[in-house]
Amino acid sequence: MRAIMATRFGAPDVLDLVELPTPDPGPGEVRIAVAAAGMGWLDARIRSGDGPDVFAVKPPYIPGGAVAGTVDAVGAGVDDHWLGTRVLAQAGSGYGGGYADTAIAATDNLFPVPDGLGLHSALALLDDGSTAVALLEKTPVRAGERVLVAPGVGGLGNLLVQLARAEGAQVIAAVRGPEKLAIAQDLGADAVDYSAPDWGTQVHDLTGNHGVDVVFDGLGGDVGAAAVALLADGGRFSGYGMASGAETTIGDADRQRLTVVDMAQLPEFWPETPRRVKHVLAEAAAGRLQPVVGRTYPLADAAEAHADIEARRFVGKSLLVP
Structure with missing residues (x-):
């Protein structure tokens, strides 16, 4: 099989395309x-x-985990009805194994893809969709509230925007660049460019100088800190990422006036992931949720894809296609 191997830790160029023996599924696997x-x-x-630390690996390893495709072999004890089924899965056990043209997955990590839903759209929901639902369960939003999502059109952010709008909230998407502003607006959100010096003032104007009631922060760093300052007293802050390289720092004074949950919430979500994945797949199949799929890259171009992710040259969910 063809796979991408991270030969060591480092820049994107540590990702190499390699040929490996095609694996056979073991008991309970496909x-x-x-x-x-x-x-x-x-x-x-x-x-x-x-x-x-929770995703600790040692090179060499095959990156990734989430895959979409068709079951072509089953291991001992696995019902033959899976053969030919379009599925989503987490490859392997723990982190790793997704960047390949063939993957092994346990049956308890399999999700049939509903008829009428494309594999690319379905894959965009496996991790990000279930996490978006979990974030909103942990930090619910109500009709009429003002919600800031940063970033607003990433793989997870675009789903948060749609789900929060479905609850009747006013959603402001913090994005970077005119292309992402347009996509956020197409999703029905108000949009601000967080690279503009006055983006905080724009948010205040959009909320009638009230400030925002809820922040979902996947960026961290300076943008996350600025988002905290935009929260009205009694607001809720939900941190789920640090794409900037650092988590958002929240001081004692802000913690006293706000309800704060940070990235420590993420492992708490995992036990309920299957329920949430089934929910978002059903919502997408019914047309109520439309994940934004950005650029797809050939498997051999994984290094280019990583460089684009680090430079934030992407919208929605980026995919590798063998």
Whole structure:
């Protein structure tokens, strides 16, 4: 099989295309002919050697995990009805194994893709969709509230925008660049460019100088800190990422006036992931949720894809296509 191997930690050029023996599924497993593999900022941080401890790996390893494709072989004890089924899956056990044209997955990590839903759209929901639902369960929003999502059109952010709008909230998407502003507006959000010096003032204007009630922060760093300052007293802050390279720092005074949850919430979500994945797949199949799929890259161009992720040259969910 063809796969991308991270030969060591470092820059994107540590990702090499290699040929490996095609694996056979073991007991309780299936083999998937991969149609697309998901990528994100977490993959890039792990590859750089700066990933979270919970996703610890040692090179050489195959990055990624989320895949979409068709089951082409089953292991012992697995019902033959899976053969030929279009599925989403987390490859392997733990992190790794997704950047390949073939993946092995346990049956308890499989999700059938509903009829009428494309594999690329479905894959954009596997990790990001379930996390978006979980974030909103942990930090609910109500009709009429003002919600800031940063970034607003990333793989997870665009889903948060749609789900919060479905609850009747006014959603402001913080993005960067005119292309992303247009996409956010197409999703029905108000949009501001956080690279503009006055973006905070724009947010205040959009909320009638009230400030925002809820912030969902996947950027961290200076943008996250500025978002905290935009929260009205009694507001809620939900941190889920640090694409800037650093988590948002929140001082004691802000913690006293706000309800704050940070990235420590993420592992709490995992036990309920199957329920949430099934929910977002059903919503997408019914046309109520439309994930933004950005650029797709050939498997051999994984290094270019990682460089684009690190430079934030992407919208929606980026995919590798074997």
